[in-house]
Amino acid sequence: MTTFSYVLRDAFRLVTRNITLSFLTLVTTVAVFFLMSCSILFVMNTKHIVAGIENNLVITAYVNKKGTAAEVVADKIGKLDCVDSVRIVTPDKALEILRARLGNQADVLTLLDDNPLPPSVEIKLKNASAVSVVARELLSMEEVEDIVYAGELAKRLEIISRFISKFSFGVLAIALAVGALVVFNTIRIGVYARREEIEIMLLIGATPGFVAFPFVLHGSIISALGALLAGASVFLSYDRVVGALKASMPFLNFMTDRAVVMDLWLLLVGGGLTVGWICSWLAVSKFVRQAMRPH
Amino acid sequence: MEIKIENVIKQFPPDILALRNINITIPQGDFVYLVGPTGSGKTTLMRLITREVVPTKGRVLVGGTDLRKLGMTDIAYYRREIGVVFQDFRLLSHLTAYENLTFVQEAIGMPKDLIEERTNEILDKMGLWRRRFLYPEQLSGGEQQRLAIARATINCPSILLADEPTGNLDLQTAEAIMKILLSINAMGTTVVVATHNQYIVDEFRQRVISLRGGRVVRDERKGRFEINDDF
Numbered sequence: 001m002t003t004f005s006y007v008l009r010d011a012f013r014l015v016t017r018n019i020t021l022s023f024l025t026l027v028t029t030v031a032v033f034f035l036m037s038c039s040i041l042f043v044m045n046t047k048h049i050v051a052g053i054e055n056n057l058v059i060t061a062y063v064n065k066k067g068t069a070a071e072v073v074a075d076k077i078g079k080l081d082c083v084d085s086v087r088i089v090t091p092d093k094a095l096e097i098l099r100a101r102l103g104n105q106a107d108v109l110t111l112l113d114d115n116p117l118p119p120s121v122e123i124k125l126k127n128a129s130a131v132s133v134v135a136r137e138l139l140s141m142e143e144v145e146d147i148v149y150a151g152e153l154a155k156r157l158e159i160i161s162r163f164i165s166k167f168s169f170g171v172l173a174i175a176l177a178v179g180a181l182v183v184f185n186t187i188r189i190g191v192y193a194r195r196e197e198i199e200i201m202l203l204i205g206a207t208p209g210f211v212a213f214p215f216v217l218h219g220s221i222i223s224a225l226g227a228l229l230a231g232a233s234v235f236l237s238y239d240r241v242v243g244a245l246k247a248s249m250p251f252l253n254f255m256t257d258r259a260v261v262m263d264l265w266l267l268l269v270g271g272g273l274t275v276g277w278i279c280s281w282l283a284v285s286k287f288v289r290q291a292m293r294p295h
Numbered sequence: 296m297e298i299k300i301e302n303v304i305k306q307f308p309p310d311i312l313a314l315r316n317i318n319i320t321i322p323q324g325d326f327v328y329l330v331g332p333t334g335s336g337k338t339t340l341m342r343l344i345t346r347e348v349v350p351t352k353g354r355v356l357v358g359g360t361d362l363r364k365l366g367m368t369d370i371a372y373y374r375r376e377i378g379v380v381f382q383d384f385r386l387l388s389h390l391t392a393y394e395n396l397t398f399v400q401e402a403i404g405m406p407k408d409l410i411e412e413r414t415n416e417i418l419d420k421m422g423l424w425r426r427r428f429l430y431p432e433q434l435s436g437g438e439q440q441r442l443a444i445a446r447a448t449i450n451c452p453s454i455l456l457a458d459e460p461t462g463n464l465d466l467q468t469a470e471a472i473m474k475i476l477l478s479i480n481a482m483g484t485t486v487v488v489a490t491h492n493q494y495i496v497d498e499f500r501q502r503v504i505s506l507r508g509g510r511v512v513r514d515e516r517k518g519r520f521e522i523n524d525d526f
Contacts, residue, residue, distance in 0.1 A: 006401045197387055203345065204450065205375030206402035208367050292367055294349040295307070295342075 010214035011221065014190050022222060025186040029226025030233075032179035033268050037234045039168040039175070040264060045255050046161045052253040057125045059149040060089075061138045062118045069143035070119045077123055077138065082130035087122045091115045103250050118145065179223070180279045187219045187283035199291055208288045215284040216277060223276025224269055231265035296358035296376060296453045297322050298344060298485065303353035305339055305509075313339040315509040317353070321487065323453070326480045328496050329489040330520060331506035337489040340506070341456045344487070345377055346370055357454070375403055378447030378484075380457035384439045386431040392442050393418065393427040399446055417445045421475070437468035444475055454485045461492050473499050496520035 015022045061077075063069040070088045078086040089097070094117040099106045123134060131149055138144050191198065201211050238261050242254045298321040305314040314336045321327055329337045342348040343355050346362045355362045357373070365373055386395050393414060400410040418424045421441040431439055440460060447455055457476065461469035473495050480486040490496060496503060496519065503518030504511060513521070 005407075006404075196385065200385060200387070200399075201402045202371070203347075203374060203379055204399045204402060204446075205371050205373075205377075207371040210371075210402065210404070289367075292370065294347055 007210075007213045007217060011217035014214055014218040015221070018186075018190055018193070021186055021189060022218075025182055025222050026226050026229075028182045029179050029223050029272065030229045032175045032182075033227040033230035033272060034233060035175045036172055036271075037230055037264060037268055039171045041234070041238070041255075041261070043161075043165050043168045044260070044264075046164050048255040049252055050161050057131065059123045059125065059131065059134055059138065059147055061121045061123065061144045062146045062148070063121060063143045064145055065091075065118060066143075070121055073121045073138070073141055073143050076141065077121065077134065080134065080137065082126050082134065084124045084126045086124075089120045089122055091117045091119055094118075094120065101250055103247070105250070176275065179226075180275055183219050183223050183276050184279040184283045186222070187215050187280045188287075190218065191215060191284050191287045195287070195291075198288070202288070202291050208285070208292060212281065212284040212288055216280040219280025219283070220273050220276035223279070224273040227268040227272025228265075231268040235261050235265050296485070297356075298454065298487075299356040300340070300343065301354050301356065303343065303350040303355065305336075305343070305348065306351045313509050314343075314350070317509075317511060319504060319511065319514070321485060323485055324480070324483050326477070326486045326501040327488070328501055328503045328518075329487060329506065330491070330496065330503060331512075335506040336509040337506055338458060339509075341379075341458060341487065341489060344454065344456060345374065345379060375450060376453045378450065378452035378455045380440075380443050380447045380455070380460050382459040382462055384431070384443040386439060386442060386446070388431055391428050391430055392423055392434065392438075395431070395442060396446055396449055399449060403450060405450075413449055417449050421445045436464055437471065440464060440468070440472055441475065444472065444479075448479055448484070452484065454487070455479060457486070457488045459490060459492075460488060461490065461495055466494065469495055470498070493520040 061073055063073050070090075074086045074088050077083060092115065095109070095115050098117070099109055102108070123138075125131060125134060135147055135149060138147050198211055202208070235258075239256075239258070242256060245252070246254055298319070300317050300319040303314055303317040304312070306312050317336075317340065319340075329340060331337055339348060343350060343362075344357065346355075346365065349355075349363050358376075360373070362373070387398065390398060396414045396417065397410050400413065405413075415424070418427050421444070423438060423441060423445065426434060426438060431442070434442065444457070444460070447457070455476070460476065461472055464472065469492065476486055476488065477499060500517045500519065503513065503515050503520070505513035505518075505521070
């Protein structure tokens with residue numbers, strides 16, 4: 001119990017004795033973990049959007065405006081086994097859907113004299129592997145002018161997503177290295193400032209663990225607190241940011257589950273604690289080992 | 296705990312021979328003066344006992360344990376049996392006299408109530424009770440030395456090592472310090488004192504081990520300080 005209270009008191013003393021340095025370290029760790037969480041959320045959202053598109057296995061076939069072209073296409077294609085359902089979208093209905101998607105930007109449509117949208121047939125497939133078969137079948141029909149299917153878009157997004165993931169991983173790694181280095185150096189400065197005390201402690205029989213623990217606790221607290229504050233700012237601002245993005249890009253399906261952001265927050269705090277613990281331990285144990293090593 | 300130094304040679308890099316074939320046995324409860332000129336190996340010998348230094352050849356046994364075989368944690372527990380008084384006191388300047396004493400007890404995980412009891416007791420014994428809330432720089436040289444001895448003995452070590460405990464002190468204060476060391480020895484603690492002080496060696500006669508050039512040149516019970524010991 002004495003040991004525990006001593007370690008706590010000493011860790012607190014380390015924070016207060018180097019208050020400026022501790023504060024600067026805290027600010028840096030907040031910035032690092034904020035950057036990390038933004039990077040993670042960016043990747044998660046990109047993947048979410050791509051997954052949303054991939055799951056929506058719909059081929060839209062734009063048909064000419066001649067008579068019952070849409071009905072003909074719907075009838076022919078509906079007979080294929082791999083087709084789940086077929087829906088005809090009239091030009092009026094298409095305009096209505098577009099208006100709904102544009103939300104408060106829908107006023108722009110009032111500038112149009114008449115409806116330029118062609119009739120279309122929306123074909124929902126049973127599985128993704130049928131996309132190319134159905135696409136070929138549709139392109140062979142003379143009524144079909146063009147087709148658009150999510151698979152192609154998803155493939156392109158997947159490539160972008162992979163690039164973003166790699167880039168974000170790089171950002172994560174750099175941010176983590178910077179954070180770790182800052183914590184490591186703060187603890188090392190603290191250790192050197194107290195080297196005489198440490199040497200005396202080791203000479204009178206304090207165990208290496210006892211000497212190191214307040215420093216490790218100091219580093220872990222600062223790092224975890226940095227992660228906690230960064231996580232809090234992300235958690236509190238996420239809805240507002242996503243709301244703003246949705247308003248300007250209503251066609252993209254952003255991640256809105258707050259539980260995921262909460263999980264990320266917890267993960268950040270755990271990560272902060274671990275990084276702080278490891279870096280502090282490395283900083284102090286090297287010194288203690290050297291001090292204990294006989295000549 | 297008996298201290299046994301067997302055939303010890305200590306060489307520091309590149310080729311400084313600090314100790315040459317040292318054989319010394321110090322039984323439990325002995326009082327020993329280590330005398331000799333600067334560089335004769337007194338401090339190295341004491342650092343062998345604290346295991347800050349390991350011999351190049353030979354071995355150091357304390358209480359039958361070969362110190363070379365101790366692991367990091369074992370060393371910590373072993374050092375709890377040894378009190379060290381440094382020549383320059385090495386008191387922590389940002390702690391008061393009282394805190395300098397509680398700090399060393401907390402460092403080995405002593406219970407809080409025992410820490411208070413022991414600290415108050417030793418402050419009283421060393422005549423520092425009224426000075427307990429002063430910082431080391433506010434204490435006189437003699438008071439700082441008494442505080443250093445208090446710190447070295449508060450955990451009841453079996454062995455007390457004192458490097459020049461009377462250096463830079465006036466005669467009267469040096470005598471007072473020696474009386475404290477003898478009283479600690481009288482309670483069964485082995486005391487090893489490295490000194491250049493002829494007066495205290497001759498006044499408080501005990502076993503004298505004289506070193507010169509890393510060799511033991513004299514080992515006498517109730518010995519005196521000889522002129523060669525410091526030249």
